[in-house]
Amino acid sequence: MALDIMIEEELPPPGSPDIDIARAASMRPIVALADDRLGVPAEALIPFGHYKAKLSLDYIASKAEAPKGKLVLVTAVTPTPAGEGKTTTSVGLNDGLNRIGLNSMVCLREPSLGPCFGMKGGAAGGGRAQVIPMEDINLHFNGDFHAITSAHSLLAAIIDNHLQWGNEQDIDPRRIVWRRVVDMNDRALRNINVGLGGVAHGIPRETGFDITVASEIMAILCLATDLADLQRRLGDIIVARRHDKSPVTARDIEADGAMAVLLKDALQPNLVQSIEHNPAFIHGGPFANIAHGCNSVMATKAALSLCDVVVTEAGFGADLGAEKFLDIKCRQSGLRPDAVVLVATVRALKMQGGVAKKDLGDSSPEAVERGVANLRRHIENLQKFGVTPIVALNHFVLDSDEEIAVVQQVCDELGARCTVAKHWAEGGVGAEELAQAVKDQLDQGTPEINLLYPDDAPLKTKVETVAREIYRAAHVDFSSAASRSLDEFSKLGYGHLPVCIAKTQYSFSTNPKSTGAPEGHTLEVREARLSAGAGFVVIVCGDIMTMPGLPKRPAALDIGLDGNGDIVGLA
Structure with a gap:
């Protein structure tokens, strides 16, 4: 070669x-x-x-x-x-x-x-x-993101269809955690109501949209090792809780196979x-x-x-x-x-x-x-x-x-x-x-890499370790909801998972305006989400949004086609 x-x-x-x-x-x-x-x-x-x-x-x-x-x-x-x-x-x-x-x-x-x-x-x-x-790379690129959006949307549709036709898994509609996604910044979709319009149109409930890159399916696609691992991970996704608060997975509602079909080609690099x-x-x-x-x-x-x-x-x-x-x-x-x-x-x-x-x-x-x-x-x-x-x-x-x-x-x-x-x-x-x-x-050879925390450390300890060692925070403030969720995840057997902290990228702290190398601050944890299929726990901090909004003048306003049909304005 x-x-x-x-x-x-x-x-x-x-x-x-x-x-x-x-x-x-x-x-x-x-x-x-x-x-x-x-x-x-x-x-x-x-x-x-x-x-x-x-x-x-x-x-x-x-x-x-x-x-x-x-x-x-x-x-x-x-x-x-x-x-x-x-x-x-x-x-x-x-x-x-x-x-x-x-x-x-x-x-x-x-x-x-x-x-x-x-x-x-x-x-x-x-x-x-x-x-x-x-x-091509910046726009649509071989359809991978569309496949992820479609697989995510299919699971959302199957959840609501499961409610419509008898709810065999006894899903509590108030405890459905699987949201919808679209690969676009659209703040108006962060919180929505679905199922309105009467009995024929579904079960009314609150939900919302994240951007496709925040989908657990995106994380799964990037961590899967082959098709079998991909489908196993998809099946492990926890979509809701039953009325007795036990978890319901994508496998429980038989959605994992069809989702894997939609992602089969997308898994190829x-x-x-x-x-x-x-x-x-x-x-x-x-x-x-x-x-x-x-x-x-x-x-x-x-x-x-x-x-x-x-x-x-x-x-x-x-x-x-x-x-x-x-x-x-x-x-x-x-x-x-x-x-x-x-x-x-x-x-x-x-x-x-x-x-x-x-x-x-x-x-x-x-x-x-x-x-x-x-x-x-x-x-x-x-x-x-x-x-x-x-x-x-x-x-x-x-x-x-x-x-x-x-x-x-x-x-x-x-x-x-x-x-x-x-x-x-x-x-x-x-x-x-x-x-x-x-x-x-x-x-010079491969360095000895030390991971920041062991698998068996408690979830809260893992968050505190990242906050202390990487962000130089003096304290972690867990909201009551986040604290309950982390305790619940551990009881369900997911305490061994690593933590994936979602926070502003513009600062070591949760304040995007705090530049340089701040220390002694507090890491505010407002929510914890279990990504059982991906194999980590998302720790949502500060004001970070999993559905971004557009700026006052978005780049889209300067993108178009010239007289020859060529794209202009794409940076």
Whole structure:
């Protein structure tokens, strides 16, 4: 499997819209790329056009005993409106690793339509570090999210139908916990009434919508190891309580089989390429602020059987994405990272230091000095898991040498290697220094990873451990409802599960305006939800919503078609 010779293309200059750069890039037919770069035969692929394909489950199973590559986790400092570029860095790093002679691929999550049409935009990277076809990846992408939405909706419909036709399981309509989902930011659907209009139209009750990425089915798809495991997990979903308060599962109402049918194709990882024609799996898309924030175990393990190095990302800051990657994904799958990259930008650190977004163009080493407390906290937190990250300083053209020096000094103090990465402007060549740093780390062997808490710790203790060790909270305030739920989950036999904390991504605390590295605060836990199929307990904190709303001017208002029928405005 010889590496491709990189083709230097004439692309629009740095600063051009990402969609223009992506469109200008040539693409290799995906069947040829899979054969040349991964040794995957054509019959193992299910093509979606010329440039996208799914990898068959049978082929993945055939590679189960293949030698495994090294795993690199990419995470980041706390996100700000200035941008950090975690996905862009993941793509750029993968391009850089291939440039220095390693056979590498990247594993990413699929973008959600909610952020694409809301505030965040797409999630295919940026500048010259993108995965393509960018428009397809950001919109609908092989139908996986639609399959998850449909399977979730089917279960919701079967629950209400079960009530309508005699309620054999004695479900208490007041204790149905399975909500509905749609892959769009729609705050008006957070709380709704259904079954209105008389006897023929169902049993009236209150319910609501979450965004598809918050669905337990999304988490299940990303943690399942094969079709049998997928259906087992779907059957384990707890949808309601009976009048005697015992749990009712999707298996009890015989919904698991049909749900698995809807998800059969979606379980297959999606293969695409970067601008530099390096392979990428993009599969699954749970948010890290309301779910576990990692791409699928299927894609990660398949990539490890095909390549020497696999780069994967975990959503939002390391306090959310990396913690959940380690304490949930790694705990369940047996995966362990061989190296960790922590992405930061001078711009983000200046915002953490109190600089307004409009003033970020002015050099301010003093603001960086204040803001690096956030970077320091993330490095120290990752060291608690047994790994010191490589810091990738995602470069912006207005970054001054004095500002960069402040970041370098903090990294030196903590023993973290820091590299300035210019992949956004230069592609893989701009990430070669970062790639070499990662290679050097991989050559030193796999670190001993310490999970933050043992399985047998009480659920409340697990929450308190994350709050104390990662968020530096002084206290956890459990609402009476959350406390009762956690006690109930333990009595039902789920006390061994890890916790998945849902909170704002903008702060270590539950206050999104508390920037930098706050400590001594209180973590307010308002609700606990049992995701028995996914295998974790969701801890809902502060004002976080599992159905986001649109901003005052959503991105959707600037997206459309030009006179040639091409998409414009998609970022």
